[in-house]
Amino acid sequence: MTEIIVVTSGKGGVGKTTTSASLSCGLARRGKKVAVIDFDIGLRNLDLIMGCERRVVYDFVNVIQGDCTLKQALIKDKRLETLYVLAASQTRDKDALSSDGVRRVLDELAAEGFDYVICDSPAGIEKGAHLAMYFADRAVVVVNPEVSSVRDSDRILGLLASKTHRAELGNGGVKEHLLLTRYSPRRVATGEMMSVTDVKDILGLDVIGVVPESADVLSASNSGVPVILNESSDASRAYDDAVGRLLGETLPLRFIDEPKKGFFARMFGG
Amino acid sequence: MGLLALFRRNPPTASVAKERLRIIVAQQRSARGGPDYLPLLRRELLEVIKKYVNVDPEAVQVNLEREDDHEVLELSVALPGGPAPKEA
Numbered sequence: 359m360t361e362i363i364v365v366t367s368g369k370g371g372v373g374k375t376t377t378s379a380s381l382s383c384g385l386a387r388r389g390k391k392v393a394v395i396d397f398d399i400g401l402r403n404l405d406l407i408m409g410c411e412r413r414v415v416y417d418f419v420n421v422i423q424g425d426c427t428l429k430q431a432l433i434k435d436k437r438l439e440t441l442y443v444l445a446a447s448q449t450r451d452k453d454a455l456s457s458d459g460v461r462r463v464l465d466e467l468a469a470e471g472f473d474y475v476i477c478d479s480p481a482g483i484e485k486g487a488h489l490a491m492y493f494a495d496r497a498v499v500v501v502n503p504e505v506s507s508v509r510d511s512d513r514i515l516g517l518l519a520s521k522t523h524r525a526e527l528g529n530g531g532v533k534e535h536l537l538l539t540r541y542s543p544r545r546v547a548t549g550e551m552m553s554v555t556d557v558k559d560i561l562g563l564d565v566i567g568v569v570p571e572s573a574d575v576l577s578a579s580n581s582g583v584p585v586i587l588n589e590s591s592d593a594s595r596a597y598d599d600a601v602g603r604l605l606g607e608t609l610p611l612r613f614i615d616e617p618k619k620g621f622f623a624r625m626f627g628g
Numbered sequence: 629m630g631l632l633a634l635f636r637r638n639p640p641t642a643s644v645a646k647e648r649l650r651i652i653v654a655q656q657r658s659a660r661g662g663p664d665y666l667p668l669l670r671r672e673l674l675e676v677i678k679k680y681v682n683v684d685p686e687a688v689q690v691n692l693e694r695e696d697d698h699e700v701l702e703l704s705v706a707l708p709g710g711p712a713p714k715e716a
Contacts, residue, residue, distance in 0.1 A: 505645050512653045516660045549640025556646045560653055 360468040362475045363604070364494035364532075366518075368510030370481030372502045373539040376575055377597070378478035379407045380586035381498065384601030386441035387586075390473040393432065395463075396446035397490035398480035399455055405445045408435065409582025419447035422459030428466050437587065442472075453485070460489050483517060493523050496533040496604075498566060502540045503552040508560060515561065535566035537600060542571045543616040554614055567600030569593050570613040666690055673703070681707055 365378040375396075382394035395418060396404035405411040416431035421444070428444075435441035444463075447454060467475050479490035491497060497518050501511045518525070518532045525531045538554060545551035554568055572593040578585035586597040592613050599609050659666075670690040677683055687706040692699055 505649055508649050509652055509656070512656055516656065519660070546642070548638070549642050550638050552642045552645055556642065560646065560649045 360464075360472050360475060361496065362464060362477065362494045363496045363498060364477040364479055364491040365498045365500060366479040366487065366491055366514050367481065367500040367507065368483065368487075368514040369502075369507045372500050372507050373569070373575075374481070374500050375404050375407050375478055376579065376585065377498065377500050377537060377539065377569075378404060378476050379584035380594075380597040381601055381604065382441060382474070382476045383435075383438060383584045383586050384598050385474050385476075385604070386435070386438040388601065388605070389440065391440040391471060392474045392476065393442045393444060393467050393472050394476040394478060395444040396478050397455070397486050398446050398478065399486055400446070400448070400451075401480065402446040402448045404478050405433075405443060406582060407579050407584060408443050409584075410435070410443055410445075411582070414445045417445045417447040418463070419454040421463055422454065422456065428463060428470075455486060455489050457489060457492065461493060464493055483513065487514075488517070488521060491518060491522055491532070494518075494532050495524065496535065498535050498537050498600075498604075499561075499563065500537050500539055501557060501561070503538060503546075503554075503557055508552075508557060512561060515563075534563055535604075536561060536563035537567045537569070538565065539569045540571045541568050541614065543614055546614075547616045554611065565611065566603045567596055568611055568614050569596040569600075666692060677705060683708060 363381070365374050365381065367374050375398075378394055382392045386392045394404065394408070396402055397418075398404075399419065402414075402417070405414050410433045413433050416426040418431070420426045421428050421431045432442040432444055435443065464475060477490040477494065480486040491514075497514075499511050499514060499518075501507050515534060518534055522532050536558060538557060541554070542551055546553045554565060558565055570592050572585070572591060574588055574591035574593050575585050578588060578591075578593075585591060585593045586601075588594050596613055599612060602609050670688055673690065674683070674685060674688045677688065683705065687708070689702075689704045691702040693702060
């Protein structure tokens with residue numbers, strides 16, 4: 359049974375691609391066979407975050423248009439045996455993605471025995487975002503604790519509840535999860551930033567993860583190594599917890615309280 | 629004041645954000661599930677009404693309300709005083 363998970367948000371720049379990369383690595387690291395697909399046609403980026411940009415020969419649109427087979431287009435990750443990347447097309451027009459084409463690719467991945475397909479949605483609510491969510495079983499809605507991100511994510515929740523295959527079938531719809539990124543416990547403590555509970559209350563979703571604001575996320579993208587693989591990082595542990603929860607584990611939320619600082623850290627650590 | 633300002637943090641605005649979002653999300657959700665044609669219907673009605681009466685774009689309200697087993701399409705237009713614009 360293949361589970362299709364869309365990583366979506368509405369607003370751009372909140373961490374969809376970072377999240378897609380880390381969740382797919384985390385699932386693969388636990389032995390699952392995973393394909394991660396970049397739906398951002400024209401603005402390919404997942405390949406960079408995954409560090410496989412120089413190995414892209416064929417892309418998603420090539421597969422849909424029959425220029426190559428799916429096997430030829432799937433890029434096998436060099437670190438994790440069971441992880442594959444399908445890059446977005448860089449040059450062609452957005453209409454190159456069709457609902458039928460996407461369905462064929464997903465069906466073929468299911469036939470190949472993939473456990474998970476992670477669909478990295480583009481920002482916005484246009485065709486790419488629509489197709490990324492359309493066939494999903496579950497949705498990870500990536501949100502920053504900030505007004506525009508929260509509002510946009512609520513728009514996305516509206517679309518998940520109406521414009522998806524599962525919603526149309528009327529059998530319970532897409533299961534939605536909230537993943538907060540760029541969370542700063544310090545600023546939450548001073549009342550400058552909305553807390554996990556605030557955002558959870560507003561959106562009414564269960565929280566699958568809270569990723570703290572971390573300098574490691576930028577270094578990860580700089581070097582093309584998804585942040586979850588940097589095991590000394592809090593962001594890595596937070597993403598790994600989210601992976602565990604996706605798999606049904608019950609884990610307490612970490613990194614949501616301000617770390618207690620000693621005297622010297624307070625004086626010199628900023 | 630000058631010295632204190634050095635230690636002052638940003639004002640706690642998270643509660644303001646939460647309150648604003650509560651309202652906007654409630655609004656968005658009440659419009660959810662309604663037919664997609666409502667905004668277009670509203671715009672076209674406004675154009676027709678404008679041919680005869682000089683109304684403010686905000687003066688036309690279109691609402692769809694669900695009551696048990698039927699839906700009520702409610703249309704309200706606030707008419708201003710004054711003559712209609714001359715149409716060519």
